Amino acid sequence: MDWLQLVVLSIIQGITEFLPVSSSAHLILPSQLLGWDDQGQAFDVAVHIGTLLAVVYAFRHEVRAVVSGWTRSVVRREPNAEARLGWLIILATIPACIVGLVFEHQIEQYTRSMLVIACTTILFGVVLWYADEKGRRILPMESMTWRQGLLIGLAQALALIPGTSRSGITMTAALLLGFNRQDAARFSFLLSIPLILAAGGLKTIDLIATGADAHWSDMLWGIVLSFVSAFLCIKLFLSALDKIGMLPFVIYRLLLGAFLLFVAL
Template sequence: MDWLHLIILSLVQGITEFLPISSSAHLILPSQVLGWPDQGQAFDVAVHVGTLLAVLICFRHEVIATTRGWLAHVFRRQVSAESRLGWAIIIGTLPAGIIGLLLEDYIEQYTRSMLFIAATTIIFGLLLWYADVKGRRVAEMDQLTWKSALIIGFAQALALIPGTSRSGITMTAALLLGFTRQTAARFSFLLSIPLILAAGGLKAVELAQSGEAAPWNDIFIGAALSFVAAFLCIKLFLKALDALGMLPFVIYRLLLGVTLLFIAL
């Protein structure tokens, strides 16, 4: 893989994975707009590893506490806020996992055009703005129920469509349910862990089954760059979220969507 492509795509993946602007759209577009070749399975594995490490380190205390609480509930029937959060993450993960397995081929075939991505970028950007403006923004993490987790989980399944943004649509759903911006963002990031782990593992298996020699230099560099970009992005996003709200990301999505429409038409 060309070094320039590797560096740019790794940084783009790390920056866009957790911002509500769609990482999948940004990774698909270089091949269609700039004529870049497909980044390949090794790159996909690398950036998944990098972004997974970033979110795990940023939320290490929550991950450890939630895991312990969930295990305590499973084996000792001890109910706690942490155990409820653990079950909420599991429930919220199921819709995207099941729907992804059933419809992956259809989605790959029919939803990756530039015109389609432009439309979803604009539509879901406007929906994010509506949720941020109209949401009550009062509920905290301890008010998360299995029903709200399931609703957010079905919203997350929409992120299988390029241009939607996994973080964007889950935050949108959480805001519409009345959660605060911080809770919406933090639950979205925690909810990303199982999916990133599953997607990265699947890509690793595909790479191993392909019989191709693993380009370890590309993997290490891609993982490192995406890790740094994702780590800084999460920290800065959470720090600035309450002051800025979602409007800057909505404006970016609208500008990007209009630009893509202009190119596509």
């Protein structure tokens, strides 16, 4: 992998992992337009590590409180708000894990085309606009019920279809359920931690099992660049979200989807 490819793919992964614009839609563009070869599984693991470290660091205080509270609730039977949030995150993670394990091969075989990605990019962009416009945007994350957590988790499972956007669909679900923009985004970002950890763990196991070559310098730079870009993206997104809303991302998704359709057809 040359230096330009490494930098571009690392930054794309870091930014699009958390914006509601679909990382899969963006990661196919360089290869399609520039003829780049697949970056390989080792590099995928590296950039996922970078984005995982970024979201954990960005929400380090919340993560520490949730882990501590959840541990106390399990060990000492001491219920608290942080433990409840931890259980909600676990509950909302289960649907995507089940769907991913059961339908992994079908998803890989039938949904990886540019046409599918173009259609889902447009479709779920429109749904995001509707949720942001029609949602009440008043509920705090602390008021989330088990039913609402499960519904957001079920929505997250849809993100296994390329072009959907994991962050986009979970924010969409939270907005439709009445949560405010900041807490919809915060829950989406916290929800990404176990899923990225699980996906990265599975890819690492597969990497070891297949004995694929790992270019350690590329992996190190991938981690660093994806970490920096993801961290800055999270901070800028949250600071601007209440001012700009979701409309700029909706418009971008529609334009991107139209371009992908043009290329695919």
